[in-house]
Amino acid sequence: MKDFGIVQKISRPFRANPRLTNILLVVAVSGGGYVAYAQANSDSDLISSSAPDVERKKVVVLGTGWAGTSFLRSLKNSSYDVHVVSPRNYFAFTPLLPSVTCGTVEPRSIVEPIRNIVRKKKIGFQFTEAECLKIDAKEKKVYCRSNLENGEKEFVVDYDYLVISVGANVNTFNTPGVMENCHFLKEVEDAQKIRKTVIECFEKASLPTVSDEEKERILHFAVVGGGPTGVEFAAELHDYVNEDLVKLYPGVKDKVKITLLEAGNHILSMFDKRITEFAEEKFRREGINVKTGAMVTKVDDKQITTKEMKTGEISTMPYGMALWSTGIGTRPFIRDFMNQIGQANRRVLATDEWLRVEGCDKVYALGDCATINQRKVLEDITAIFSKADKDKSGTLTVQEWKEVINDICERYPQVELYLKNMQMRDIVDLLKETKGASATKSVELNIEDFKTALSKVDSQMKMLPATAQVAAQEGAYLASCFNRMEKCEKYPEGPLRFRGEGRHRFHPFRYKHLGQFAPLGGEQTAAQLPVLPGDGVSIGYSSQWLWYSVYASKQVSWRNRGMVISDWVRRFIFGRDSSQI
Amino acid sequence: MKDFGIVQKISRPFRANPRLTNILLVVAVSGGGYVAYAQANSDSDLISSSAPDVERKKVVVLGTGWAGTSFLRSLKNSSYDVHVVSPRNYFAFTPLLPSVTCGTVEPRSIVEPIRNIVRKKKIGFQFTEAECLKIDAKEKKVYCRSNLENGEKEFVVDYDYLVISVGANVNTFNTPGVMENCHFLKEVEDAQKIRKTVIECFEKASLPTVSDEEKERILHFAVVGGGPTGVEFAAELHDYVNEDLVKLYPGVKDKVKITLLEAGNHILSMFDKRITEFAEEKFRREGINVKTGAMVTKVDDKQITTKEMKTGEISTMPYGMALWSTGIGTRPFIRDFMNQIGQANRRVLATDEWLRVEGCDKVYALGDCATINQRKVLEDITAIFSKADKDKSGTLTVQEWKEVINDICERYPQVELYLKNMQMRDIVDLLKETKGASATKSVELNIEDFKTALSKVDSQMKMLPATAQVAAQEGAYLASCFNRMEKCEKYPEGPLRFRGEGRHRFHPFRYKHLGQFAPLGGEQTAAQLPVLPGDGVSIGYSSQWLWYSVYASKQVSWRNRGMVISDWVRRFIFGRDSSQI
Structure with missing residues (x-):
């Protein structure tokens, strides 16, 4: 290799095992140059960096869903080498999947190759x-298998940091027959398959050999789960049938039936009551059969068995196509990983508030595959008290209180939530409640008073929902931590460590709920957005336009945006296609 | 049923066996009405027509390709009940399939549901x-099977007229391994699969475990067949790789190779020599490896074996993906049908010039599945002579000649072609050639002279190529015959029947070649169109724009047109997508 003064950037081909010890460092020295050789074994991988740099850390990201992609998009620190491993080479804008099932939007419009998303970034x-098979947190290795060439091509990837963002499986709650007979709606392929199956049902029902009774069965579309996905699919399907298919299949149009099954008492239960009522009323009016309070206990190839939650009554209904849109489950290799790191008893992979997986080092988990295990105030109550009691007097003054309350609120967001929900302005109100109305600023709290004051706040802890919004915010948050890793090492910005010394490096992750949409078909959408005036609820045609603009603006690329908008325009002009491809 | 004077139109649901004897005829009589009952069995199908009509004839059309769809689009006569049976519920604009393989155009943009094409027509x-399994020409029945529900759902369809337009199979010429290892490009699904495979090859080559040699193999794309499809695919792929993929796969871009294999001496041999030369030169310049004079003798899963046509030398080349784009074959059920009707020795199903299948009644075949078996002049020479020799003098005068020559030219188009090719203005020139330069208008021909005069014309007979253009013209021609079936029965418009009495009902089918395009990539196209000034050849950027406008205008619906054009625009702006879906 030539010896030169200007530092050269060599694009380094990654290897299965590019350990960071095997580095040929090209160090620039002003006035002349020399080459520092630091090769630990026969591996001849080259790496160079643009400064007398420290080792480049290798970040392995598993998955290209919302969390992983959001992390990649926000990552700006060029001192990392990022290796993404995912069975899908693209990011999919999943909230539009229900639109894909009926051809309102084309599948290719909502996907973007991950290479394209990262292409212009200055990160390695x-x-x-490939799919991840196993994580070895001790050795910092990930075992992967490529499904591309005739099955078995396994390899190992080392990491310095691991970001797990593999999303979730479907969860059938062990209901027999669901896996075999139901459609799901998690991947683009699922949506494509549903679209094909809908048309197939119409073609089947048009066969000359099919009896009327059979026609009715074939054209009965059952949707299990009254959440936003199920509701949106039912609404899309209803529009598709009534706006497009009835014209082409006039002989069978009267036989079509759509049933929405929900085990709870209402559909869209996570929304405001008015939205639920509006949706149920709209569906009823349009002839979409909403059956609440009924749990699916079995799915055969031609009939679904349900059980009334109240009466226990069992009944069956013949169906042609069923969509299972309820429940999320843990992927098998994540389950193995949880056993390995002592989380065997947990339902979902747990992280702390900084998205670090509990029980191992430098492993992060975000999105649907993980959940943030919020620290309870009562667990730490003694540590908090002693940290706050600066003068070690055994009692807390209001002044001492005020000094730590911000840190407490940041570290334990449930405290802030509790104050807000109890309509207390600040900590003094909490004191007043504890010590009675006579409490004044001079009141001091001992440890027992302190426990009483904070005894109820943990009830405010809530799990974050498994939504794209949460995943995206987590990804962006983690990237911002990675971007400032070194800086925050020196100047920590987080809250006080109540159980340790100093401060936490970063602020903990805080989810900001921006709201939620539920498209109800017929160009009407229900929206529940904090930014809207009043109570944030809006239902109708105007929300549909809001939905259009929000969904268009949230696309990850201009290509997606252009494609999705032009799909909408094409649908307005030409309707939805019904070719069986 | 009520008895009324006004004729009611009842839309009749078709049945598997709606024999035309089971008809409830509602006959309108002015001043009052009565119902004529003509029910032969317990079947209660209803039919009514808008006049004291004859039976409605049932036309069964097999296939929804170019020929079948063109027939349906041109059919206007409302006195037919049309039943289309096809495994695909849509028409696909196949000339754009090579564009679909690389995402220049989306698959859904080039398809149109057949129901939509026929929807606004006033035909039953x-x-x-379903797929056709067997044709029983004696009983006038077609045996079909639906592939929709778990395989076996067989049924029988009766017909009065049968239109066979099922297209062709691929033909591997029994080359071992082709079926298992090659891609084809006949259906939309094929194009989608190719698109996915191209990306898969790039992802495979990017796996960390793959050696450099293996990378080169995986990224070697082989195209077998130097016809327009193969050439266009190679060009599209080259564009896709160089305009889009190199940016996303910088590590492997230098390993990509495209090879075009052709057994003949030149690619695009059906085009003008200049086009061939231009294409070969362009490909060479761009690094597309054109290997002519080499026949593929075997395709293994990782290598292709070829044999030099001249030297017999055998060589092998490793490959990652192969497209077989040469040869068309006969579908098995058509082969069975040919055996049944005495065409066992033929290569392709033969029809006469009116597209009627030889050897059976009221069966028509068009498109790639059939070929027109042109009648030889020499076969009919005696009949022609005696018909022309009106005064039975044993000799033909120029006057007698002139009276029949139009009929001869129409019935035997090779005569006209011969005259044109020999640069003879009219029949007198032919006489002159036969009888020597001294021949004048008074010359008379005996039967031997007549035979001599016409002895060479049969050499002008040519098989029509298996193209979309031929199929579409045949479909439109057949529909025009069906539209005027009754009228032409009474007033035949065709040429004299030389072997029978009177005239043929219709003019025979005559193909009008409108020209052909060969897109060569990089926004350049070769065009050979008779309408172009000079010799009709044009190569370059301007032809590409001609290609865009012709292909846009030829779409079967405004939806297709809008979609295809907007796909082109999207590709110009955003490039082609490389997500592996």
């Missing part, structure tokens, strides 16, 4: 289309 | 998504 980047 | 129409 490699993508491998 | 039914579509069944």
Whole structure:
């Protein structure tokens, strides 16, 4: 290798095992140059960096869903080498999947190759289309398998940091027959399959050999789960049938039936009551059969068995196509990983508030595959008290209180939530409640008073929902931590460590709920957005336009945006296609 | 049923066996009405027509390709009940399939549901998504099977007229391994699969475990067949790789190779020599490896074996993906049908010039599945002579000649072609050649002279190529015959029947070649169109724009047109997508 004064950037081909010890460092020295050789074994991988730099850390990201992609998009620190491993080489804008099922939007419009998303970033980047089989947190290795060539091509990837963002499986709650007979709506392929199946049902029902009774069965579309996905699919399907298919299948149009099954008492239960009522009323009016309070206990190839939650009554209904849109489950290799790191008893992979997986080092988990295990105030109550009691007097003054309350609120967001929900302005109100109305600023709290004051706040802890919004915010948050890793090492910005010394490096992750939409078909959408005036609820045609603009603006690329908008325009002009491809 | 004077139109649901004897005829009589009952069995199908009509004839159309769809689009006569049976419920604009393989155009943009194409027509129409298994020409029945529900759903369809337009199979010429290892490009699904495979090859080559040699193999794309499809695919792929993929796969871009294999001496041999040369030169310049004079003798899963046509030398080349784009074959059930009707020795199903299948009644075949078996002049020479020799003098005068020459030219188009090719203005020139330069208008021909005069014309007979253009013209021609069936029965418009009495009902089918395009990539196209000034050849950017406008205008619906054009625009702006869906 030539010896030169100007530092050269060599694009380094990644290897399966590019340990960071095997580095040929090209160090620039003003006035002349020399080459520092630091090769630990026979591996001849080259790496160079643009400064007398420390080792480049290798970040392995598993998955290209909302969390992983959001992390990649926000990552700006060029001192990492990022290796993304995912069975899909693209990001999919999943909230539009229900639209894809009926051809309102084309599948290709909502996907973007992950290489394209990262292309213009100045980070070392490699993508491998493979599935993760196993994580070895001790050795910092990930075992992967490529499904591309005739099955078995396994390999190992080392990491310095691991970001797990593999999303979730479907969860059938062990209901027999669901896996075999139901459609799901988690991947683009699922949506494509549903679209094909809907048309197939119409073609089947048009066969000359099919009896009327059979026609009715074939054209009965059952949707299990009254959440936003199920509701939106039912609404889309209803529009598709009534706006497009009835014209082409006039002989069978009267036989079509759509049933929405929900085990709870209402559909869209996570929304405001008015939205639920509006949706149920709209569906009823349009002939979509909403059956609440009924749990699916079995799915055969031609009939669904349900059980009334109240009466226990069992009944069956013949169906042609069923969509299972309820429940999320843990992927098998994540389950193995949880056993390995002592989380065997947990339902979902747990992280702390900084998205670090509990029980191992430098492993992060975000999105649907993980959940943030919020620290309870009562667990730490003694540590908090002693940290706050600066003068070690055994009692807390209001002044001492005020000094730590911000840290407490940041570290334990449930405290802030509790104050807000109890309509207390500040900590003094909490004191007043504890010590009675006579409490004044001079009141001091001992440890027992303190426990009483904070005894109820933990009830405010809530799990974050498994939504794209949460995943995206987590990804962006983690990237911002990675971007400032070194800086925050020196100047920590987080809250006080109540159980340790100093401060936490970063602020903990805080989710900001921006609201939620539920498209109800017929160009009407229900929206529940904090930014809206009043109580944030809006239902109708205007929300549909809001929905259009929000969904268009949230696309990850201009290509997606252009494609999705032009799909909408094409649908307005030409309707939805019904070719069986 | 009520008895009324006004004729009611009842839309009749088709049945598997709606024999035309089971008809409830509602006959309108002025001043009062009565119902004529003509029910032969317990079947209660209803039919009514808008006049004291004859039976409605049932036309069964097999296939929804170019020929079948063109027939349906041109059919205007409302006195038919049309039943279309096809495994695909849509028409696909196949000339754009090579564009679909690389995402220049989306698959859904080039398809249109057949129901939508026929929807606004006033013909009785039914579509069944099924494959034809067997034709029984004696009993006038077609045996079909639906592939929709778990395989075996067989049924029988009766017909009065049968239109066979099922297209062709691929033909591997029994080359071992082709079926298992090659891609084809006949259906939309094929194009989608190719698109996915191209990306898969790039992802495979990017796996960390793959050696450099293996990378080169995986990224070697082989195209077998130097016809327009193969050439266009190679060009599209080259554009896709160089305009889009190199940016996303910088690590492997230098390993990509495209090879075009052709057994003949030149690619695009059906085009003008200049086009061939231009294409070969362009490909060479761009690094597309054109290997002519080499026949593929075997395709293994990782290598292709070829044999030099001249030297017999055998060589092998490793490959990652192969497209087989040469040869068309006969579908098995058509082969069975040919055996049944005495065409066992033929290569392709033969029809006469009116597209009627030889050897059976009221069966028509068009498109790639059939070929027109042109009648030889020499076969009929005696009949022609005696018909022309009106005064039975044993000799033909120029006057007698002139009276029949139009009929001869129409019935035997090779005569006209011969005259044109020999640069003879009219029949007198032919006489002159036969009798020597001294021949004048008074010359008379005996039967031997006549035979001599016409002895060479049969050499002008040519098989029509298996193209979309031929199929579409045949479909439109057949529909025009069906539209005027009754009228032409009374007033035949065709040429004299030389072997029978009177005239043929219709003019025979005559193909009008409108020209052909060969897109060569990089926004350049070769065009050979008779309408172009000079010799009709044009190559370059301007032809590409001609290609865009012709292909846009030829779409079967405004939806297709809008979609295809907007796909082109999207590709110009955003490039082609490389998500592996």
